[in-house]
Amino acid sequence: MVDKNRKFWTVGQIDATGxxxxxxxxxxDISNLKCPLFIDxxxxxxxxxxxxxxxxxxxxIGFNEDWTITIEMFPEVNIHMAxxxxxxxxxxxxxxxxxFYYSGEHATWVPGExxxxxxxxxxxxxxxxxxxxxxxxxxxxxKTELMEKVLIQRKDPFELLKEGDRDKLAEFIGAKVWKxxxxxxxxxxxxxxxxxxxxxxxxxxxxxxxxxxxLKNMSSYHAELLGIFIIxxxxxxxxxxxxxxxxxDICYIMFSRMYTKTKGxxxxxxx
Numbered sequence: 001m002v003d004k005n006r007k008f009w010t011v012g013q014i015d016a017t018g019x020x021x022x023x024x025x026x027x028x029d030i031s032n033l034k035c036p037l038f039i040d041x042x043x044x045x046x047x048x049x050x051x052x053x054x055x056x057x058x059x060x061i062g063f064n065e066d067w068t069i070t071i072e073m074f075p076e077v078n079i080h081m082a083x084x085x086x087x088x089x090x091x092x093x094x095x096x097x098x099x100f101y102y103s104g105e106h107a108t109w110v111p112g113e114x115x116x117x118x119x120x121x122x123x124x125x126x127x128x129x130x131x132x133x134x135x136x137x138x139x140x141x142x143k144t145e146l147m148e149k150v151l152i153q154r155k156d157p158f159e160l161l162k163e164g165d166r167d168k169l170a171e172f173i174g175a176k177v178w179k180x181x182x183x184x185x186x187x188x189x190x191x192x193x194x195x196x197x198x199x200x201x202x203x204x205x206x207x208x209x210x211x212x213x214x215l216k217n218m219s220s221y222h223a224e225l226l227g228i229f230i231i232x233x234x235x236x237x238x239x240x241x242x243x244x245x246x247x248x249d250i251c252y253i254m255f256s257r258m259y260t261k262t263k264g265x266x267x268x269x270x271x
Contacts, residue, residue, distance in 0.1 A: 023112035076104035
């Protein structure tokens with residue numbers, strides 16, 4: 001049944017640039033590249049992959065689509081991948097398309113850079129499972145230069161987390177959160193039986209590791225990106241709960257242009 005009260009946004013609305021942005025083009029390219037996989041697909045197999053390997057569901061969200069894959073990126077941040085097949089009625093060789101939508105109270109907080117990349121990761125994961133292919137990168141115990149940079153860039157705001165934030169943070173990111181003697185430990189299942197564990201130590205700084213029985217099915221590079229998205233969402237929580245503090249610039253960079261406009265903040269980007 002279609003939920004008529006659910007509000008949806010597109011990446012163009014969330015980017016709020018007033019012109020066609022790069023993430024709209026990115027999602028269009030993903031649609032063109034991946035759609036052939038889903039023509040005449042075994043829907044039972046797709047349903048199994050979506051439910052068992054991604055923790056999502058197949059539904060109809062009311063855009064006259066054939067079906068939609070819905071996955072919760074974070075609590076109140078839902079990603080919808082709506083598939084429609086129409087044959088070659090326009091004579092352009094394109095038989096089907098995906099349209100991508102977002103819903104949830106916090107969906108407009110997440111910038112298109114994160115959510116579009118998340119969709120790309122999901123599509124790649126589905127394709128490999130459909131084709132029974134192994135991930136190319138499986139170096140789960142190593143950190144890329146990107147991750148090393150992220151851990152340094154994003155460590156300082158963790159100092160603002162307080163004991164009373166534990167339960168609210170756990171609910172906000174959908175994770176288990178522990179206060180330790182030296183800092184914080186945060187463990188989130190990003191897909192079924194795949195976990196990112198983030199540890200902040202006031203002396204050692206920020207660290208992350210990955211574990212889980214199904215981690216072997218995920219590219220280690222993509223797992224890192226999913227871990228970065230979790231860290232970014234933690235920074236959103238810290239920012240919203242410390243608005244009166246003098247926060248590092250990195251905190252404000254975590255939000256979409258649509259959200260920074262509603263807050264009256266200067267929109268900043270990582271350089």
